[in-house]
Amino acid sequence: MIDFTFTEEQELFRQAAREFAETKIAPKVPDMEETAEVCDDVIEALGEAEMMALTIPEEYGGLGLGYVARLIALEEIARVSVATAMTLQVFALGIEPIIQFGSEEQKKKYLPGLATGERLATVAVTEPTGGSDPKGGRTAYKRDGDDYIVNGRKCFITNSHIADTITVMAKDEENPDAFSTFVLEGGMEGLRPGHKEHKVGMRGCNTGELILENCRVPGENLLGKEGKGMRVAMAAIGGVGRGGMVGCALGLQAACLEASIKFAQERVLYGKPISRLQTIQNKLAEMKIDLEAGRLLGYRAASVQDQGLRSDREFAAAKHFTTEAAQKAAKMAVDIHGGYGCMEEYAVTRYWRDAAVLGPSAGTSDIMKVIVARWALA
Ligand SMILES: Cc1cc2nc3c(=O)[nH]c(=O)nc-3n(C[C@H](O)[C@H](O)[C@H](O)COP(=O)(O)OP(=O)(O)OC[C@H]3O[C@@H](n4cnc5c(N)ncnc54)[C@H](O)[C@@H]3O)c2cc1C
Missing domain, CATH: 1.10.540.10 (Acyl-CoA dehydrogenase/oxidase, N-terminal domain)
Structure with a gap:
C-alpha cells in the first residue's frame, strides 16, 4: 500500500x-x-x-x-x-x-x-554571465596566507541586502575549473550589497546584487573541500532550492484556486453564479487537477529526500510541473475575474505577477527539462 x-x-x-x-x-x-x-x-x-x-x-x-x-x-x-x-x-x-x-x-x-x-542566510551563485551556466561565473578567489581573497559580482540574489550569512561560490583564479564555496558574514571587509532589483512580482522579498571587492575570507570559512564547491552548491540547489520553489508554487496554485472559487460563486451573470458555467468549471477543474498532481510530485520528492535518498531529479520534475502550473493557474484566475482581474484590489493580480517570477529561480523550466531528460534517458 x-x-x-x-x-x-x-x-x-x-x-x-x-x-x-x-x-x-x-x-x-x-x-x-x-x-x-x-x-x-x-x-x-x-x-x-x-x-x-x-x-x-x-x-x-x-x-x-x-x-x-x-x-x-x-x-x-x-x-x-x-x-x-x-x-x-x-x-x-x-x-x-x-x-x-x-x-x-x-x-x-x-x-x-x-x-x-x-x-x-542566502546563497550566491548566479552572476551576470548566466545562471544556467554556473561554471561561466567570473567570481574568483586566490590564497593569501591562511585567508582567501574573493572578487566578483553576484546578481539576482534573494535576501541580498538583509542576509548576514551568505554561501558564495567562486572559482580558483589559477585553476578556473576548480570551484570552492565559502560562508561569508555581513560586515566582512570587501563585501557589500549592490543594486536592488525592482521585480514585477514577489515584491515583498529582497533581490539584488552582492559585490565582492578584495573580500578577505578566513580559511576557516571554506565549506567542504577546496575545489569541490560546485558539488556543495549544486547539492543544496538540487534538493532544497528546487524543493523550496515547489512549495512557493503549490501555495500560489492553492491561492489561485481558492480565489477563483470564491469569485465564481459570488459573481452572478444570467441570474446565476458563474461557477455554474461549464467554461468556468473547466478552468477550476484544471487548476484542481494541477494542484493535486503537483502535490503528489512535490511531496513524493520531499519524502524521498527525508529518507536520505537522491531526490534532485524528482525535485526537477516537481519544480517544472508546479511552477508552470502556477503560471497557468494565475492566468486562469485572472480570466475568471473578468475585468476585476485587472484591478489591484483583487489579490489575483498579485498572484499573476508573483507567478511570473517563479520560473527562473533555482533553475529555469528549460534546465529542469534537461535534468528530467537525463533521468529519462539514464
Ligand atoms: C526572484 C529570483 C530570485 C533568485 N534568487 C537567487 C539566489 O538567491 N541565489 C542565486 O544564486 N540565484 C538566484 N536567482 C537566479 C536564478 O537562479 C537564475 O535567474 C536562473 O538560474 C537563470 O539564470 P539567468 O537568469 O542568468 O538566465 P540564463 O541562464 O541566461 O537563461 C536564459 C534563457 O536560456 C535558457 N537556457 C539556458 N541554458 C539552457 C539549456 N542548456 N537548454 C535550454 N535552454 C537553456 C533558459 O531557460 C532561459 O530561457 C534568482 C532569480 C530570480 C528571478
Missing part, C-alpha cells in the same frame, strides 16, 4: 502553519507590496514561529523536522505570501551547505543563530 495522506502530526503542523501565515504574515502583505521591502516584523515572526529551525538538526538548536515539513510550511506561507515563502526558501537553501558540508565548528558557530532567526 502507498499511503498518500499526511500523518496526524503533519496535519496538525499544516494547520499551525496555516494559522501562522494567516495571522502573522497576511496582515503585512499590503505593506510589503506597497514598499517592495521585506518587513522586519515578518522575519521576526518567522523566527519566533521556528520556521527557520525546520531543517536544522536538533543538536544545533533546530527542530530537525525535515523536508516534508518544510514543504508543508512553505506551501501554507506561499498561499498568503509567495514573497515571504521565497525569503524563507532561500534562507534554507543558504544554510543547507553548512548542514551538509560544514565542519563541526562551522555548524556550532552558525546554525544556532540561524535556527532562531537571529541570523538570515
Whole structure:
C-alpha cells in the first residue's frame, strides 16, 4: 500500500502553519507590496514561529523536522505570501551547505543563530554571465596566507541586502575549473550589497546584487573541500532550492484556486453564479487537477529526500510541473475575474505577477527539462 495522506502530526503542523501565515504574515502583505521591502516584523515572526529551525538538526538548536515539513510550511506561507515563502526558501537553501558540508565548528558557530532567526542566510551563485551556466561565473578567489581573497559580482540574489550569512561560490583564479564555496558574514571587509532589483512580482522579498571587492575570507570559512564547491552548491540547489520553489508554487496554485472559487460563486451573470458555467468549471477543474498532481510530485520528492535518498531529479520534475502550473493557474484566475482581474484590489493580480517570477529561480523550466531528460534517458 502507498499511503498518500499526511500523518496526524503533519496535519496538525499544516494547520499551525496555516494559522501562522494567516495571522502573522497576511496582515503585512499590503505593506510589503506597497514598499517592495521585506518587513522586519515578518522575519521576526518567522523566527519566533521556528520556521527557520525546520531543517536544522536538533543538536544545533533546530527542530530537525525535515523536508516534508518544510514543504508543508512553505506551501501554507506561499498561499498568503509567495514573497515571504521565497525569503524563507532561500534562507534554507543558504544554510543547507553548512548542514551538509560544514565542519563541526562551522555548524556550532552558525546554525544556532540561524535556527532562531537571529541570523538570515542566502546563497550566491548566479552572476551576470548566466545562471544556467554556473561554471561561466567570473567570481574568483586566490590564497593569501591562511585567508582567501574573493572578487566578483553576484546578481539576482534573494535576501541580498538583509542576509548576514551568505554561501558564495567562486572559482580558483589559477585553476578556473576548480570551484570552492565559502560562508561569508555581513560586515566582512570587501563585501557589500549592490543594486536592488525592482521585480514585477514577489515584491515583498529582497533581490539584488552582492559585490565582492578584495573580500578577505578566513580559511576557516571554506565549506567542504577546496575545489569541490560546485558539488556543495549544486547539492543544496538540487534538493532544497528546487524543493523550496515547489512549495512557493503549490501555495500560489492553492491561492489561485481558492480565489477563483470564491469569485465564481459570488459573481452572478444570467441570474446565476458563474461557477455554474461549464467554461468556468473547466478552468477550476484544471487548476484542481494541477494542484493535486503537483502535490503528489512535490511531496513524493520531499519524502524521498527525508529518507536520505537522491531526490534532485524528482525535485526537477516537481519544480517544472508546479511552477508552470502556477503560471497557468494565475492566468486562469485572472480570466475568471473578468475585468476585476485587472484591478489591484483583487489579490489575483498579485498572484499573476508573483507567478511570473517563479520560473527562473533555482533553475529555469528549460534546465529542469534537461535534468528530467537525463533521468529519462539514464
Ligand atoms: C526572484 C529570483 C530570485 C533568485 N534568487 C537567487 C539566489 O538567491 N541565489 C542565486 O544564486 N540565484 C538566484 N536567482 C537566479 C536564478 O537562479 C537564475 O535567474 C536562473 O538560474 C537563470 O539564470 P539567468 O537568469 O542568468 O538566465 P540564463 O541562464 O541566461 O537563461 C536564459 C534563457 O536560456 C535558457 N537556457 C539556458 N541554458 C539552457 C539549456 N542548456 N537548454 C535550454 N535552454 C537553456 C533558459 O531557460 C532561459 O530561457 C534568482 C532569480 C530570480 C528571478
